[in-house]
Amino acid sequence: MVRKAGILMPISSLPSPCGIGTLGEDAYRFASFLAAGGQSLWQVLPLGPTSYGDSPYQSFSSFAGNPYFIDLDLLAKDGLLEPEEYRNLDWGSDSERVDYGTLYVTRYPVLHKACARLLAQDRPDFAAFCEEQKDWLEDYALFMALKGEHNGLSWFQWPEELRLRRPDALDRARTRLSGEVAFWKAVQYLFFGQWRALKKYANGLGLSILGDLPIYVAGDSADVWSNPDQFQLDETGLPTEVAGCPPDGFSADGQLWGNPLFDWEAMKEDGYAWWLRRISFQFQLYDTLRIDHFRGFDSYYAIPYGDTTARNGKWKPGPGIAFFKAVNRALGKKDIIAEDLGFLTPSVRKLLKDSGYPGMKVLEFAFDSRDAESDYMPHRYPTHCVVYTGTHDNDTIMGWMASAPKKDVSYAKAYLRLSKREGYHWGMMRSAWASPADLAVMQFQDLLGLGSEARMNIPSTLGNNWQWRALPGAFDETLSKRLYREMRVYQRLPKAPKTRKSKQ
Template sequence: MRSAGILLPVTSLPSPWGVGTMGRTARGFVDFLHRSGQSYWQILPICPTGYGNSPYQSFSSFAGNPYLIDLDTLARSGLLEPGEYQTLDWGSDPEKVDYGLLYRNRYTVLRIAAKRYERRCPARLADFCREQASWLEDYALFMALKDRFGGAPWTEWPLPLRRREPQALADARAQLEPEVRFWRCVQAIFFEQWEKLKTYANRQGVQIIGDLPFYVSGDSADVWADPGQFQLDENLQPIEVAGCPPDGFAAGGQLWGNPLFDWERMKADGYAWWMRRIAFQLRIYDVLRIDHFRGFDSYYAIPYGAQDARGGRWRPGPGIDFFKEVERQMGRQNIIAEDLGFLTPSVRTLLAQTGFPGMKVLELGFDSRDTGSGYLPHTYPRNCVVYTGTHDNDTVQGWMAHAPREDVARATAYLRLNEAEGYHWGMMRSAWGSVADLAIMQMQDLLGLGSEARINTPSTMGDNWTWRCRPGVFTDQLADTLRAETAQYGRLPET
């Protein structure tokens, strides 16, 4: 069935407390989606942000991001007093997240709420800890130790803790018991709020598309707790790391630095680590986008310590065997494959074998550096998801302003774009009008914003992951306009 949705990270919602959260504004956005005839809200990973404030470099594959906890909701439930958070500095720019201020102030407030939650909701906390023990205990201790060692990566901790010697772990749990309890409480609060938000969205006819990063951060509870799943040497250092080779977009390739999976070991136990990870994500989302799908076919391995990605080589991934195991254990699931970039015939075969919809990005269809990639609407299959751009691309207006002139000219001619109404509307209409089963627009494009609203520029540091909507942008007028366009192209939900 044809349908439509909007891509907007939770962090990008308006909020007076420094970052978008899972509170009243999130429910207001769900109401906007419902009124405008959208069936899906696509978000970015909701795990804790790590290096560079990126949700793709997280301290845990399972934990929720404490910054997304809504403080007003905590106050309404009696876990905070308004004066305990409303008087703090959350930043002066309503369109940017100040992660430095969040780090300094958010945890101070959450410690107050966590103590009250632990005292007032012991049964709920005990149930949560029991249900999530498989990841929660390692995560809570990891974060407590990280605080103890001034934020240093676990590879710089004392050797007995690095190697997870039982006595060292037992001593740390005893010494850091209050901190471990705090991190457990924060996660219990997070997932209570998340479950209520998701339930509200589903009741409004909106499904949530979550996002699963392919790789995990080297400095994470995932790697520390189970290093045998990764290609590490006897000193627990990576042998090779992740990235992608040089191309027309990056002469030196991209050096991501994540540890690589030990696929042979994983296969031996039925990919148990991955199965737990995917099953958890499928419980908290309605649809799951798996990032870097091509890594299941083959992955690029770069020698550890290299300065760029030019010395890497391709190695085989688990292939269709992996997805047969997913289906054997979990049945057929709603999964979207992020298959962007250079695709070999074997990647295309793997996608066809899974039956998952792939992704099509309109902006990439006009990039002269990447010809023949199948991103133009006349080449789409029905079983795909079309975007004007994703969080890694510029907004439509930004792309039109900064892309090479010949690329812009091709887009203008192909899409019959009209500057008077705004290029963004013409490009979005081409996506809605395509045969793709699902069309997802960035909220920035619906607002007609430029490059200042870009979420992320890959391989750069600085201003990424910070953009937020201004208060008041989810208007009834915009919702009605969007609903009319959605209806025009047969994408309204069935009633």
């Protein structure tokens, strides 16, 4: 594999005047910045619509796109909005943070205006989109319309006839809520039109898009509501056990994620059909896919539903290599990265090896004074891996330098030869680029040398996550030139495309 480099930059973190990053002008500007900086790849976080807690890893759907990412200026250019209908609205007071509460109140009335105009037109491409995506779109649109009718309540709290999807009740709901169902379909049409155009532009610059697929889906999602036979639910539709991870040195109670668990036996019986649809769909959105919590395919931690901590959970066997063989048979060999972070058992290591996927290394993990033989030390890397200085769940480099144990920081400075004059962030990034790893991915916050105020997420906490945004002007030429020089030094520049000689 050719040595490559990329930048992790969530769509939500792009600059924009409307409260959150979108698929508009600044997304195109960022793609151009990456290409000028010698990057091969743009990594984004999951693109789905977020729910309570604002996490992209807890989405209403594995298939739908986030309505907040739809660019309103592009809708105006398409004749679906007037500039005065959105430019002077309250989108939040801090241009460096997403205010999700304000966004929720402000964005949907604007999208209703745009979608009303869209639905009043005769657009064959809209009808074609609905037909093409009906496998998931019909249930998702009805699910969202029903959530609206029930004031946002989780589907677990809906009337039994809707919760258990009795056909006559669903038919009545489709008729009763036909306008809202059409609205949610129109929203998805707008999102996917803008996303596909952006991806085409990025690919044209030589950039691949790396997406992120959470292993689990949110309980309050169209996925679980419309596919209850694929999950461990009781006869009332409630989970019997939920996902999480056990107590460890970092958390005495473990982590209680709360996601419903898959019924792997039922999935095996139908050839993992739901998963195959899910993964196939992701490769319509992305060129490369990072599968989150890879170890959950080897064994998963099951916590009794209703528990308030993860202490009483038990490990149970996952589908193992049979699952990935099914993926390869159905979809062919795909470009997949395994998120294999954390404590790895021999069986997880074997699963990773047997799958053939590259795993991940995180430099911030390398200097833990409790682990002198860490596999995260750069001199221990295989070439077949992806190195990060930190992921979206880690602090920024400068935040880590300020908050990590002094012994760890001192060791990092000595091992990496970090210099305050150069900037600790540049020194750590250079070490990642210099490593044997085939692919090196940096957070954009680290290019800017930002501290903990720019951290994207602190796992197992609610509030103040997923909010950081870059300021206008962040994608400047000086920074892209410096980035390009580093790519040239560490031989991570993209290969120049082959050109045909023109006939004379």
